[in-house]
Amino acid sequence: MKRLRTFIALAAVPLFLAACGNLSSSSMSSGSNTSKSGTQLTGQSTDTDYEGVIKSGHYQTSKSRGVTNTQDSGNTYNLKSFESGMQNVSKKVFSTKNYVFQEGQYLSTDTVQNWIDRKSKSNSTGLNPASNGSTSASKRNPIYIQAIEEQDYMTQKNNKLSLGGVTVGIAVNSVDYYKKEQYGATYETKIDKATGEAYAKKVANTVLQRMRKKSALKNVPIVIAIYRQASDDSLVGGNFLAYSTNKAGTTSVSSWTALDEKNYVFPIESGTSSPNSNDVSAFSNFKSQVENFFPNLSGVTAQARYSGKTLQGMHVNITTQFYSQTEIISFTQYLQTAAQKYLPSGVPIDITVSSTDGVQSFLARTATEKKFTSHVFNSY
């Protein structure tokens, strides 16, 4: 059995804090200060985004940047979904108004790598079960924990940033892909939701205890969020199952808040159902309008996110073989009208139009907007 692991080792950026402004943009050293020393913030796109931390002109990258139990053919949706989802969970606890986002600075590459490895004689801190020697899909101990990621949330006081809280994401597999021999066939051990979630919750307690041993993390709130990875053949990423907010000093998780999030791919596969048939038919009407537009449009699909039975948003993908530039312009205008007419309102939606040459145009609408804004990628 051979698993690939990706390390992107980075020189640890010294944690030196110099003058930095308040969160109000007037006094803040935001974005592109020419000063090469000191701390700056990235600037904020919208009120619902965190600003990020820049140190001495460089973005403060994570101390465990890029560490994960990478599958041979990973589902890239999981990566985006896990990281941006961790920020979304964090927003429930650390408001974007009062907190600044910093990539995790306390768990190092080595630490995280050891944690997501199997427990063994040489790796006493491994959070995945020791191998039981079996290579049978149903008898072996699978790799439950696929990734652990830290995000720091900073507060500002007297022109200094200090740690205000930490969020730790624990990503648990729904399918553990493994090989019996190097370069051999890939086998699968399925991990059902309840088993994976229970395992991750047990691990969460251990992680919390270990983090509390670091003096900087002793007295800050630590949010732990459990994410279930989608399988490699999924056209959408996984989702968060639960999170817990652990007050300063606590060393065991007292309670979990369940997150009833689920992702769907539209059009819905036959034999499966979605939480809301109105959304399905809205998308289906949109799709048939759009598919007729060109002689050779090849696909209209969407990722839809639900919380319970309520649609949270959609990412629509439209792919085709050939477009001329004027066709893209006209098509994008048409999409703007058709999307407003057919797609569900009141939720954020974006639409990406791609050809074999890459992204050609895109449209987006926030939850509160009525009209889609659009952009056609052009060239001089």
Add this chain to the structure above:
Amino acid sequence: MKRLRTFIALAAVPLFLAACGNLSSSSMSSGSNTSKSGTQLTGQSTDTDYEGVIKSGHYQTSKSRGVTNTQDSGNTYNLKSFESGMQNVSKKVFSTKNYVFQEGQYLSTDTVQNWIDRKSKSNSTGLNPASNGSTSASKRNPIYIQAIEEQDYMTQKNNKLSLGGVTVGIAVNSVDYYKKEQYGATYETKIDKATGEAYAKKVANTVLQRMRKKSALKNVPIVIAIYRQASDDSLVGGNFLAYSTNKAGTTSVSSWTALDEKNYVFPIESGTSSPNSNDVSAFSNFKSQVENFFPNLSGVTAQARYSGKTLQGMHVNITTQFYSQTEIISFTQYLQTAAQKYLPSGVPIDITVSSTDGVQSFLARTATEKKFTSHVFNSY
């Protein structure tokens, strides 16, 4: 000598005009009418874009869709630049307020293909010179005309669309790439600007005469625009050299309006100069701010368009090897601040951030806006 030619043959869409509204959005059948018959318009993104024509639920694609003398390794920038540039030239004559855009319906695939071929015994209408038998780069007759494209501009009256004018783009090579034998090495015949332009202007007269022979085109204004293709190794497309507006009925071009447009790639190559050193240093400051942000940012370049010495706009491209999703979010916020601070104001600018996985985020600002809007491509 072997040249590849691309035909994308399409069934000719019947030219049946049914009820269609006025240009005011209130009375217009815009975008996504469920009616499968009749004419609709695509809807308009902004006042400065033309609406397009939809017939019986399908986009009215060009009758000569995809015809061009395709080079073995064409410069894809030329294609986008030629087509959207033709629309820009057209806007000088046919206002977006009073005219609707329709892909060319009068020149067929066969017609255009014959015109852009060499003149020969079997092709009396060829607008490229007959072969003189030579394969020497300096002695052979090169292929001057690379592409000819038609765009139709429609007016609305009494709920009917009728042809209000036509724009014809003639794309002339700056370099003619040719092979002496099939699958052999590629050779180049350079065509200097004056020679190419003179040849294209001669061809323009012939094209005008031929178009006037079609009854539908006899009595409409015909704009002819001459485009000079960039070489295949260019990181930017070509540009329009001149255009002429030919009143209804005229059969020879009386006068040309020169267009002093030029494209540059930033950073400027050593040994070349740009029309405005302020823009060069603005970009250079932006670039160095941005390149320091990540440990492994790989490139910041831009396409800049000038009219005379005046900057018309910029397309900035930023590429890198690796980003996590939270890094993209922070980087995009940083770009928003840095771009506003450093990049030239008063012109449209967009910035595309790509990794090996494709486009990750993008930012845009119109000529009149101060702040950039941004979008990070995400996934559930």
